[in-house]
Amino acid sequence: MRIAAILEYDGSAFSGWQRQEQARSVQAAVEAALSKVADEPIHVTVAGRTDAGVHALAQALHFDTSAVRGEYSWVRGTNTHLPPDVALLWAAPVDEGFHARYSATxxxxxxxxxxxxxxxxxxxxxxxxxxxxxxxxxxxxxxxxxxxxxxxxxxxxxxxxxxxxxxxxxxxxxxxxxxxxxxxxxxxxxxxxxxxxxxxxxxxxxxxxxxxxxxxxxxxxxxxxxxxxxxxxxxxxxREIAYPDSFKLPRLSRDVGLW
Structure with a gap:
């Protein structure tokens, strides 16, 4: 089953999205949390890698898993295992043709x-x-x-x-x-x-x-x-990754709230 998800994170204390051996990364934190919920190793594909210190309001990703979980369980369970500066906003099954990076418009x-x-x-x-x-x-x-x-x-x-x-x-x-x-x-x-x-x-x-x-x-x-x-x-x-409407991903873009 292919699952799509949307993340929010404060990048201040991360070395960036991509997993690194000697530094804290968003990818490592997300994969560790998802793996606990799925009870199997999870490897994610992200829409776009962000640099150290860069934040995300609606980062998109996908992963494949044999675990069967409800949408609520994916979100609630993953957030239980994520650090305070990362939050999973949404997750749901998608068509296998969806690719977080290559399907983005x-x-x-x-x-x-x-x-x-x-x-x-x-x-x-x-x-x-x-x-x-x-x-x-x-x-x-x-x-x-x-x-x-x-x-x-x-x-x-x-x-x-x-x-x-x-x-x-x-x-x-x-x-x-x-x-x-x-x-x-x-x-x-x-x-x-x-x-x-x-x-x-x-x-x-x-x-x-x-x-x-x-x-x-x-x-x-x-x-x-x-x-x-x-x-x-x-x-x-x-702020947002755009996809064709056919994939039915929610649009969670919003203002940063700083004026």
Whole structure:
């Protein structure tokens, strides 16, 4: 039986999604909890691996199991064995043709910047701090240069293992709400560090270091060295994974709740 599930987690204390020998990972915590409920080893496939410090509001995964459990038992039982910074929101049987990664049609990320002179306290690790005043108008103007299907080599990590740097950036919006600046990114898929590199470039433009047209120049360079600083993982949230309606996964996307 193939089971699909949706997770929420605070990535602050994790080395990232992927299992690692000497570091705490979300994958290891989730597989250990699911294995206890199933009473057999469980190995999961995730929609997209998140970096160290990155959070998820609705991360999707699937796994195959011979264990027969009700939807309530999967959720309630797994949460009993998960650490406080991870929660299983939903789980149910799906068609065997469903694949958490390859069936996805889109991914949504949300990046939050606390834009004030003083560093955060209770929001530390949940927002990125920028002490320089950011002007969102040139940031949004720059974002328009990046929308569409492009070679995003300049915005991916040097160690990115994706076979192709071509991605379709469907939306990139910058908004201010009081002391907070929000960046919403929507694409068919993202490269390693792509959202953080986009955010880093937009922040440089918002701070007046660069003009909006610089974003187009960086994109056309197809060289990571042209792209500037990689923004911190703090404040980055995987908000939603989109799938065809035929798979009947619930849409659990919601606002982060930080303004």
């Amino acid at each position: 889109g991914r949504h990320y949300h990046y939050i910047i606390l834009n004030r002179p003083v560093r955060p306290t209770y929001l530390a690790r949940r927002v990125t701090h920028e002490y320089r005043l950011l002007d969102v108008a040139p940031m949004q103007a720059a974002a328009k240069h990046l929308i569409g299907e492009h070679d995003f080599t300049s915005f991916r990590a040097v160690e990115c293992q994706a076979k192709s740097p071509i991605r379709v950036l469907r939306g990139l919006e910058v908004q201010r709400h009081g002391e907070f600046v929000h960046i919403h990114a929507h694409a068919n898929a993202f490269l390693h560090h792509m959202v953080r590199n986009l955010a880093g470039a937009l922040m440089a433009i918002g701070a007046g270091e660069r003009e909006p047209d610089w974003a187009r120049q960086v994109l056309e360079a197809r060289d990571r060295r042209a792209g500037g600083v990689t923004a911190a993982p703090d404040g980055l949230y995987l």
